[in-house]
Amino acid sequence: MKIIIIGDGKVGYSLAESLSKENNDVTIIDKDPEALKKASEFLDVMCIRGNGVSTSILMEAGVSEADLLIAATTSDEMNMVCCLTGKKLGADHTIARIRDPEYASELSILKRDLGLDMVINPEQACANEIARVLSYPSAVNVESFSKGRVELVEIKVTAEMSIAGVKLQDIAGKVSSSVLIGAVQRADEVIIPKGNFQIMADDQIYVIGKPSNIFDFCVRIGIYAQKVRNVMIIGGGRIAYYLAGYLEEIGMKSKIIEIDRDRCLELSELLPSTLIINGDGSDETVLYSESLNDMDAFVSLTGRDEENLMAALFAKQNGVHKVVAKINRVNYTSVIKTLGIDSVLSPKQITANGIVRFVRGLKNALENPVETLYKIVDGRAEAVEFIANQSTKFLNVPLKDLRLVQGVLVAAIVRKNEIIIPHGKDVIKQGDSVILIVKDKQFSDFNDIIAPGGND
Amino acid sequence: MNFRMILRTLGIVLCGEAALMIPSLIVSLIYGQEDTRAFLISISILLVVSFILYRVKPVTTEIYARDGFAIVSLSWFLVAFFGALPFVLSGAIPSFIDAYFETVSGFTTTGATILKEVESLPRGILFWRSFTHWVGGMGVLVLMLAVLPSVKATSIHIMQAESPGPSPGKLVPKIRETGKILYLIYFAMTAILIACLLLAGMPLYDSLVHAFGTAGTGGFSMRNTSIGAYNNVAIEVIITIFMFIFGVNFSLYYQSLKGNIRTFLRDGEFRLYLGIVLASILLITLDLNANVFNTIGESLRHASFQVSTIISTTGYSTTDFNLWPSFSKAILVLLMFIGASAGSTAGGIKCIRIVLLFKVIRREILKIVHPRSVHVVKVNGKAVDEEMLSGVTVFFFAFIMIFASAVLLVSLDGKDMVTNFTAVATSIGNVGPGLGIVGPMGNFSSYSLLSKIVFSFCMITGRLEIFPVLLLFAPSFWKRVNI
Numbered sequence: 001m002k003i004i005i006i007g008d009g010k011v012g013y014s015l016a017e018s019l020s021k022e023n024n025d026v027t028i029i030d031k032d033p034e035a036l037k038k039a040s041e042f043l044d045v046m047c048i049r050g051n052g053v054s055t056s057i058l059m060e061a062g063v064s065e066a067d068l069l070i071a072a073t074t075s076d077e078m079n080m081v082c083c084l085t086g087k088k089l090g091a092d093h094t095i096a097r098i099r100d101p102e103y104a105s106e107l108s109i110l111k112r113d114l115g116l117d118m119v120i121n122p123e124q125a126c127a128n129e130i131a132r133v134l135s136y137p138s139a140v141n142v143e144s145f146s147k148g149r150v151e152l153v154e155i156k157v158t159a160e161m162s163i164a165g166v167k168l169q170d171i172a173g174k175v176s177s178s179v180l181i182g183a184v185q186r187a188d189e190v191i192i193p194k195g196n197f198q199i200m201a202d203d204q205i206y207v208i209g210k211p212s213n214i215f216d217f218c219v220r221i222g223i224y225a226q227k228v229r230n231v232m233i234i235g236g237g238r239i240a241y242y243l244a245g246y247l248e249e250i251g252m253k254s255k256i257i258e259i260d261r262d263r264c265l266e267l268s269e270l271l272p273s274t275l276i277i278n279g280d281g282s283d284e285t286v287l288y289s290e291s292l293n294d295m296d297a298f299v300s301l302t303g304r305d306e307e308n309l310m311a312a313l314f315a316k317q318n319g320v321h322k323v324v325a326k327i328n329r330v331n332y333t334s335v336i337k338t339l340g341i342d343s344v345l346s347p348k349q350i351t352a353n354g355i356v357r358f359v360r361g362l363k364n365a366l367e368n369p370v371e372t373l374y375k376i377v378d379g380r381a382e383a384v385e386f387i388a389n390q391s392t393k394f395l396n397v398p399l400k401d402l403r404l405v406q407g408v409l410v411a412a413i414v415r416k417n418e419i420i421i422p423h424g425k426d427v428i429k430q431g432d433s434v435i436l437i438v439k440d441k442q443f444s445d446f447n448d449i450i451a452p453g454g455n456d
Numbered sequence: 457m458n459f460r461m462i463l464r465t466l467g468i469v470l471c472g473e474a475a476l477m478i479p480s481l482i483v484s485l486i487y488g489q490e491d492t493r494a495f496l497i498s499i500s501i502l503l504v505v506s507f508i509l510y511r512v513k514p515v516t517t518e519i520y521a522r523d524g525f526a527i528v529s530l531s532w533f534l535v536a537f538f539g540a541l542p543f544v545l546s547g548a549i550p551s552f553i554d555a556y557f558e559t560v561s562g563f564t565t566t567g568a569t570i571l572k573e574v575e576s577l578p579r580g581i582l583f584w585r586s587f588t589h590w591v592g593g594m595g596v597l598v599l600m601l602a603v604l605p606s607v608k609a610t611s612i613h614i615m616q617a618e619s620p621g622p623s624p625g626k627l628v629p630k631i632r633e634t635g636k637i638l639y640l641i642y643f644a645m646t647a648i649l650i651a652c653l654l655l656a657g658m659p660l661y662d663s664l665v666h667a668f669g670t671a672g673t674g675g676f677s678m679r680n681t682s683i684g685a686y687n688n689v690a691i692e693v694i695i696t697i698f699m700f701i702f703g704v705n706f707s708l709y710y711q712s713l714k715g716n717i718r719t720f721l722r723d724g725e726f727r728l729y730l731g732i733v734l735a736s737i738l739l740i741t742l743d744l745n746a747n748v749f750n751t752i753g754e755s756l757r758h759a760s761f762q763v764s765t766i767i768s769t770t771g772y773s774t775t776d777f778n779l780w781p782s783f784s785k786a787i788l789v790l791l792m793f794i795g796a797s798a799g800s801t802a803g804g805i806k807c808i809r810i811v812l813l814f815k816v817i818r819r820e821i822l823k824i825v826h827p828r829s830v831h832v833v834k835v836n837g838k839a840v841d842e843e844m845l846s847g848v849t850v851f852f853f854a855f856i857m858i859f860a861s862a863v864l865l866v867s868l869d870g871k872d873m874v875t876n877f878t879a880v881a882t883s884i885g886n887v888g889p890g891l892g893i894v895g896p897m898g899n900f901s902s903y904s905l906l907s908k909i910v911f912s913f914c915m916i917t918g919r920l921e922i923f924p925v926l927l928l929f930a931p932s933f934w935k936r937v938n939i
Contacts, residue, residue: 020609025629033841041521044609046629 001025001359002066004091006052006082007073008035010328010348011097011122013043015070018356020045022442027061052082055089064090068362070355072097072120084114093117093362095355099124101241101270118358125354126347127242130324133343134228134297135250143376143383150412150419150435152182152208152383154376155218159201163221169195179209179217180421182411182437183381188334190380192409192439206376208383208411208435210419228252228296228322234281234311235302236260236267239326239347243299244274252297255290257281282307287314297322305329312341360444381439383411386446388432393447400424403451407439457934458523460514462530467509469531472600473538474502476591477584480542483661484580491578494546502538517608522933524613528597529924532916535596536560539588548581553905560912562588563596564919565801567675567771567888568879568911570901575680579661582678586668592919593672593702593801594642595619602635617924621798622809622848627710641709642801646671649698656690666772670698673802675771675888682896683761684774692757692774696764700733703768703796724835725797725808729767732807736763736791740784747781759784767791769803771888778895785891789878792885803886803918805855811835812848854922859884862914866907879903883911884918 001024005012008030016039020026026045029052030036036047050057052071063069069086071079076098083094095118103110107119143152157164163171168181184191185204191197199205207214231247233240236258247254248271255275258264264278279286281302292298298315300308305327312325324343327336336344376383388395394402399410399422412435413420413428420426428434436449443449481495519527536559542548543555554570561568562585574582591599595618601611611631616624626634646667653663665678679685683695704726711719720726740759741752749755761774766788777788795804815833822829833840862880869876871893878890879900889896900911917925927933 020629025633027629040612042609044612044629044631046626 001068001362002062003027003068003070003359004029004058004061004063004066004086006030006069006071006079007097008032008039008047009072009074011120011351012070012072013039014330014348014352015072015355016043016045018352019359022356022360024359027066029057029061053078053085055085058082058086058089066091068093068095068359070095070097076100076103080110080114080116083116087115095120095358097122097351099238101238118355120351120354122347122351123238124242125350126326126345127239127246129345129350130239130243130299130326130343131246131250133324133345134231134247134252134299134322149210149417150208150414151211151214152206152376152411152435153214153218155205155207155221157199157201157203157205161201161221163199164201166199167195168193168197168199178213178421179207180411182206182208182383182409183377183439185377190377190439192381192407192437204377206383206437208437209421230295231255231297231299232257232287232290232292232295232315232320234298234300234308236263236276237301237303239301240299241267241270243301244271248273257286257290282311284314287311287318292320293318295320297324299324299326301326303328309336309339309341309344313339316340316342376437381437382442383435383437384443385433385435388428388430388434388446390430391447392428392430394428394450395430396427398425398427404449405441405451407441408449409437411435411437457526458514458516458519460512461517461519462523462526463509463512464514465519465527466531466534467506467512468604469527469535469596469600470502470506470509470538472596472603473535474499474506476587477502477542480580480584480587483583484578487579489578489580491542491546491548491580494542495580495584497545498538498541501541505538519608519610519613521613522927524610525617525924525927526933527614528617529916529920529928531597532563532920536563536912536916539563539584542581542584546578546581548577553908554901557900557908557912558585559588560915561888562586562674562676563592564886564915565589565593565672565674565769565803566883566886566915566918567669568883568894568915569676569899570903570908572899572901573680574678577678582665583661586665586674586676586678589672589674589676590646590668591672593674594638598635598638601631602639604632617920619799620803620919620921621705621806622812622844622851624799625707627707637710638706641706641713642671645698645701645709649694652694652698653691656688656694658686658688658691666695669772670695670770671702671801673699673702673768673770673796673800673886675765677772682774683772689757692761695772696761699764699768699770699772702770703729703800703802705797705799707799722836724811725806728811729797729807732791732794733763733767736767736787740780740787743781743784748779762788763791766887767794767802767804768796768800769885769887771882773889773896776895776897778891778897789881789891792878792881792887792890795885805852805885808835809848809851812840812845813852816845816849851922854926855884858914858917858922862910865910866903869904869907871903879911880914883914886915886918 003019003024004027005016006029008028016026016028020043027048028039028045029048029050031051033049036049039045040047048057048061063086069083069091071082073079079096079098083096087094094116096116097120099121104121111119181193183206184193207217229252231252231254233254233256236256240256244254244256255277256267257277257279259280261278264276268276277290292315298320300311302308308325308327312323316323323341325341327344327346330346330349410422413422414433477495477499484492484495536556539559540555543558544552549555549558557570597614597618601615615631627637628634649670650663650667653667669676683692708720708723708726737760740763741755744755744759745752758775762777765772793805794810795806796802798806798808819831819833822831833845859880863876866876866880875892875894879894882888882890893902894900
């Protein structure tokens with residue numbers, strides 16, 4: 001697919017990285033030659049220096065043949081104009097990053113009148129993600145499939161958990177047979193486990209299943225799943241604003257600590273039912289006086305990564321059950337993983353995931369569409385949802401007879417309202433939505449999961 | 457430095473070279489001459505060496521700019537080394553240094569030869585000699601990038617180090633696709649040229665050999681007196697036009713294929729290239745007329761062929777321009793330095809650098825008049841960044857410096873100044889013939905071994921545009937940990 005990305009910032013770069021690796025022809029437009037330098041050196045993309053609003057630059061980038069134009073500059077207005085111009089010049093689809101909450105409420109009108117196919121708001125997407133992580137107290141990350149009917153939860157195994165040292169084939173008997181462990185990260189290795197795989201302490205496991213079953217699983221393996229009631233948020237930026245709104249919807253109480261007085265006033269006007277504290281969130285005394293120890297969850301959302309991580313560690317030390325930190329730079333993930341913070345989220349990755357999912361959707365609009373796609377384990381494995389249709393070649397064949405490509409696991413089958421955690425004798429029927437866990441590979445066609453020479 | 461990855465990549469390149477010898481092997485089988493054995497042995501040696509190199513397991517496959525540069529310059533030295541094997545093994549060129557010179561001259565599309573007599577050589581060997589032009593013209597590694605299935609994003613450094621011009625870029629977002637497009641255009645134009653030559657009455661084998669030489673702007677012929685041997689105006693006109701065409705930046709062809717024909721006229725480099733060619737033809741024709749040839753038509757025919765062959769750095773000849781008046785010879789020597797366009801198969805300094813150098817000079821003058829003035833140098837309506845401008849001036853100095861040192865070394869042989877001067881100019885500019893002993897009807901065989909090594913070095917330096925090769929001589933470049 002031919003994709004033009006305007007704006008080589010955080011989101012632009014990370015999008016270009018994922019999209020070019022998926023074999024799309026990516027062209028980046030940016031005014032700043034320094035930003036483009038990195039992209040041209042490390043990514044297989046074409047870089048054009050110039051203003052993305054300019055017609056001649058867009059023409060140079062081949063907008064008339066482009067399948068998709070993504071405007072991700074820092075300015076909402078510029079993004080809208082870019083998309084509008086791009087569409088007029090012949091781009092098939094357009095995606096704009098629009099982050100100002102003022103526009104967010106008029107999104108549907110904007111989408112229709114500007115002909116936008118998708119609007120991304122990194123802060124809103126990030127807030128949404130945090131809200132979902134908070135509603136799962138002990139899991140690390142939660143992703144949902146089939147409109148929330150199936151969830152994928154990331155859990156870190158500790159020595160006290162009853163599953164530590166148990167082989168997968170014995171889990172059904174010991175704990176629960178209604179969930180499946182789809183991927184395991186051990187030290188630096190990603191494993192798609194088989195029946196004789198033994199779970200060890202410190203493994204990061206990805207559990208897939210019905211939300212209620214996963215909850216049940218969590219309780220059984222000894223994670224005390226208590227519903228979060230009180231959330232403390234440090235930093236009153238846009239994510240905090242959206243997050244407070246979401247938390248209110250799901251019945252959690254939140255307080256926001258923000259250092260800037262004017263912003264506090266603004267927030268208290270926007271969020272009447274949220275407690276706004278004017279203070280320095282990195283100051284211990286402020287945190288203690290706001291009873292940090294009694295909080296169920298702690299979310300650090302300031303503009304500085306280091307501060308967020310330190311504050312999160314401090315909260316963890318003070319016994320807060322669920323700690324989430326936002327970071328902008330994802331450069332040292334391997335170090336951050338070892339810190340013990342429950343969730344570290346980056347808006348740019350969440351945004352990029354969203355768009356990559358949309359792009360895959362576009363690509364496969366006709367056959368075997370990917371419904372959902374999540375990158376798990378730092379993007380080293382993926383959870384993909386396909387819908388089986390007439391063109392699927394292995395309908396009604398028991399799974400044990402299918403010869404799948406190495407590194408592919410059928411994790412769940414959703415049939416109407418029934419969720420099947422597949423065993424050898426289960427079959428895929430037409431209309432089923434099938435969730436796969438895939439390692440080191442990318443599939444754009446459902447039929448590709450069968451090893452060459454397997455069932456046809 | 458990722459030495460393991462460099463060795464492994466060299467293994468892949470040598471395996472590619474073995475594949476490139478197959479057409480020549482087939483030719484030698486068709487003609488049933490004694491060179492078949494030489495190709496079979498060379499291919500086996502290449503496969504064994506490439507297999508050993510490919511077995512090196514890199515710790516990480518990541519390559520950075522310095523590794524890309526190292527891969528390109530080492531590949532060129534090695535490819536020429538192994539490419540010389542068929543010449544030695546078949547006995548066509550018994551001395552290895554001579555054979556190495558000939559192969560370097562082939563791959564760098566120079567076309568300078570140490571052979572006094574080529575017509576008696578086996579057909580397969582002659583085919584290989586010209587085929588190296590075709591591959592070397594667009595680049596051995598660009599071909600690998602176009603063909604290999606897994607091309608990493610950082611391979612851009614390899615392409616940039618091998619492609620000529622101050623800022624080689626991609627035509628399309630993917631490196632691999634860019635390589636493919638370049639080779640497709642190249643292949644198509646070569647095919648058209650072969651068809652034209654066949655129509656003009658050249659035999660098939662001769663057409664192939666001369667088409668390779670023209671497309672790569674190389675200049676090896678299978679006739680002792682080059683194109684002049686055919687004495688056929690149609691052939692000369694076709695080759696004159698195609699030499700010019702292969703000296704144009706290939707991205708312009710890609711743009712016109714996409715429908716932007718006007719980019720040709722707007723392109724500053726193309727305008728300069730065309731202007732220089734037309735002016736030189738005019739001046740030389742006037743100079744030759746009544747002096748060397750009797751009719752204006754005859755003068756124009758030889759002047760245009762010689763101008764096109766020298767500026768495109770091909771090096772075919774239809775007449776011995778050694779005997780021309782000095783004004784015409786002086787123009788031709790200047791053209792050797794200028795060369796054709798960036799992003800083409802030609803050598804030399806390249807017109808775009810000349811354009812930029814003139815603009816820099818103009819800016820310096822304006823700066824003296826208005827010391828506080830600020831000027832942005834623009835080419836084709838786009839601002840050129842300062843880094844590139846300083847790169848061009850440094851390149852120019854490095855070019856002249858290597859030229860001067862090579863003249864000094866070559867002078868040890870005691871030949872006359874004009875011969876030495878033009879021999880070095882023609883090697884570093886990848887042209888082929890010079891003046892004096894190395895003129896169009898002469899050759900390089902009388903030079904000493906040392907000089908031949910110096911010439912080979914100059915040819916590779918000129919083809920890779922100096923810095924990839926100079927890098928090999930920097931001690932810090934070889935340290936495992938660069939500090």
